[in-house]
Amino acid sequence: MKILLLTGSHPRHLHLVNKLAELGIVAAHVMEIREEFVPQPPPNLEEIDRMNFIRHFADRDEAEHRHFVGNDVVKHDIPTLKVSLEELNGQKTIDWVTSQTFDLAISYGVHKLSNELLEVLPEHAWNIHGGLSPWYKGNTTLFWPFYMLRPNWAGMTIHRLSARLDAGDIVHHSVPKLEYGDGLHDVACKAVKTVATDLGKILTTFSLSEIQYSPQKGNGKLWVGTDWIPQHLRFVYNTYNNDIVDQFLDGKLPNINPPIISAFRNEEK
Template sequence: MKKIIILTSNELRHSFMRKAIALDSEIEVLKSYCELKNTQAYTYTNAQDLQEKHLALRLQSEKDFFQAFVDLSPDLSKPHFIPDKAINNQEFIDEIIDLKPDLLIAYGCSLIEAPLIDFFGKAFLNVHLGLSPYYRGSGTNFFPLVNNEPEFVGASFMYIDKGIDTGDIIHQIRAEVCINDDCHKIGNRLIAKVASTYKDLIKNYENLVPLKQPNDKKSGKLYKKKDFTLEATLKMYDNFANNLVEKYLQKPESQKASILENPALTKDKQ
């Protein structure tokens, strides 16, 4: 039985993740620290505002994928809701250390500072929604679609460090893309896959094999929140209108982005 602590947020996708992991019979969640984000309720009040419409559609899609599960499933994750950006407060650092987890698991929390990283070392795992080092920073599964590169939509599980998405990669998964998908379906299907992969990674932690890392972990494209512009959003929707999904599905596997896969998680598939 693996004993873990989850560091996350309070948005719907984060609630889904912690509850899904906690339901596994081989994992005991000692506590989940959930930072309270000020989530804005986007609406269609201004039909000309494509960015607002995009965010409203994202929220609705998350509800379609995750709301029923979050509402109906038992919560074994022992959530403790804390202020935004409070995870590095000394009181929570002390609590986490005193609980003596086998692993710390991060998804969607604030940037972690040195004390927790230094104490837990390789027993501190993170998932970056994006394929490192191809895309780093913010919107790492949005900007590949802006750049007409759906093969770079995915997730990277890594040992957490003090950089931005620069920890050693443990395992990566590519998004599953289906006919008639939009960007939100692709993203939420990936999050569901992240939850199941995270569970496998936790349970196989001792069997993980060190992987050869990219030569330059900062070689990819780095985006920030300010890069989420109307122009970028228009370009992404134009790509979908011009058959982005169909063209991607016709690509042979050899033309898709290479990813790092840990043998401990893929041995049953071989």
């Protein structure tokens, strides 16, 4: 099986590219050059929120580079088209993708793909979403489980690409193992590492005709960018000092497990 990857350019995205490239299955790669990873705090914040904002994104950058050491570049010789956000859905990208040969397309960390680009992708085209769908669709979806005091609901979803955001049939949920000392960003990074490992196993274990798709059911939520404001960080950092995982493992928080869909369900019986 040969795959086309459409990913962002941050270390977490390139970790996935390198893990799959090690298996010799990546035929081509479209890389969207993403924005700076450490944003500046917005103006007019109270001092507590300004400091939390700086801490939150500095910690995210530190965790990203600690967990994904050496993944600031693609380590393998893969045909690659680097594009800006404006070029992602342009004719140049569509023509380049059309010229490549692959069986499966997988997107991760890119902005929304246009219908025109989706139309030139094969029947089997997947997206990797940083959040457990359908409960955490949209934006900031590895943060909200912590805000809801459900760190065990922080995971990743592999699902069919669709015109509707994060709504396609599910292939697999990946959830990392929680360990004492894990902060919010550690869990987010471990979720990426887990889904990269799971995806590699899926692609080397099953043919596309063997993949089972599960429609998304239930009343999940589409979290939009404006749902999150810096003041939400007070709960994670000032109330809990980013020790929500420790509190959960100590049994001080309710343990309600998400209904996970696994691509390996038949193997596990």
